[in-house]
Amino acid sequence: MTPVELSRTVLHAVRRAVDAGELSVAVPTRAVVAPPGPGGCGDYATSIALQLARPAGQPPLKVAEVLRPHLLGADGITDVVLTGPGFLNISLDRAASGAGLVGEILRRGERYGYADGPDGRVVQLHCPHDLRAVVVADAAARLLRSQGALVRVTAEGVEPAWTSVLGVTVDAVGRAPAELPVNVRPVPAPESADPMSLGRDAGRWALLHPAPHDRPRADDQHLVQRESNPLFRVRYAHARARAATRNAADLGFTADPGPVPVTGSDTGTPNGTATVTAPLADAAPQLLAALADHPRVLAAAADHRAPDRLARHLVTVADAALPFLPTVLPRGGEKPSAAHRARLALAEAVGAVLAGGLDLLGIDAPDHL
Structure with missing residues (x-):
């Protein structure tokens, strides 16, 4: 369920x-x-x-x-x-709910967590002539639209480079009427920082990942390819999930959500025979919980105009997925089984959630890193 x-x-x-x-x-x-x-x-x-x-x-x-x-x-x-x-x-019922959750994610794909249609809300976002504010408003508008709202974004000023480099868009530029006050005003980036020098993906992440009341750090740490960089972990987990699908195809099997028989190596029995049943993966309850929480996070991030909530949630999903992903494919002389097909389904669900979340932040999710 x-x-x-x-x-x-x-x-x-x-x-x-x-x-x-x-x-x-x-x-x-x-x-x-x-x-x-x-x-x-x-x-x-x-x-x-x-x-x-x-x-x-x-x-x-x-x-x-x-x-x-x-x-x-x-x-x-x-x-x-x-x-x-x-x-x-x-x-x-964890086995049934886990299989149903993964099946729902695979059915919805990158739109998992989206509203089924317009909900009648009309939202006006207005921000000052500030790079971080415009990027936050752009991402907040994407989130609100994913939840069924009709959104209009205006800013008191936008530089052409903000659009060409970071991909931000607004519907109108100029001072708004007195009855429309500025309602998107995060703490600006330091004057010494240059988020645009990081490029679109790292630059947007540097401005969106911190909470609105925190001053963002826009330096080369957002570009390093190591575990200390949260953006790298999110994109790496996505790439590993996509690689699992490609490698499984080479081995001749595809994803199929379902319960996974736990082997002796998982349960501690010496003979390697199946003894109990667990949902979809041997030790992935925190991963399933993070995936299940995705729709709630999208709704909350939209309601509070807080893309940082989604960014931090994607880090949570990635950190839960990275220890799991190496268990997806058969090892050594193993033949693909129902357990491997179910694990592959969970990996593909991870890829869909991470890709869809990054897209809402305006950030690319490459299949290869």
Whole structure:
């Protein structure tokens, strides 16, 4: 079960409770699910009970108690625990949810996490005559459009080189009316820094990766091809994922999401025989969690006009993927198995998420490094 499917399942639970006369509320159009916070448990948590408490005229905990049995009856959910004032903490069938997540990513490709269509929002972004502000506004507009918003970007000034070198675009240049104040104003880059000397990809990353209140560092460290450079790790993980697909084709097999039999080398048994089943990879729960969190990160980065959230998330995905990617292909005299096909599917999902995320930041994702 993917986060999107789980959100729909939560709404269906609300609908069933309403139809049964257990709750008297209007069924909301959206149920937010996210990794559990402090004190939570399971795979995901939702605050839908807190959202419905006031219109239902009941305490949040009571609403959560009403919804719990309806969630427990849903396919793919193994447990629901109530914590705090009324949070529903949901545990999933990991094998089924992992396979479903990877299948959903492969189906959506680089548009995984995008809205299904326009949502009716019209957003105006206006920034000062400042290079970092214009780059942040450009990336924020890409994120907002991915979430269904119609966006217009204006700036009080733009230099032609900013467009030719860093690829930024705005819809209009000049002072905006008094009723449209500047609403994108990150801390500018130091006057001594020259992000454009880094080129489009590294220059944009240098300005987008730090939080808006942090002063960006635009030096040659963004160009080095080593693990100390977060941009390199993200692009390297993407290139390794794409290489896995090419190498698998040479070996005559393709991706197929599904559960992976864990071998003795994974479980510690001496004979190398399969003993248990794990979702998609031998030790990749943090990778699956990072991929599952991608739609929420895109929505939050868009809502807060904060491309840095997406940049840091891509680093998290890459850091979780790099130890996993060497396990994808058969080793030595191994023949490709269902486990290898499932691992390849997870690798391809990593490549899609990293490529799509970098594209939203306006950064290239090369297949070779």
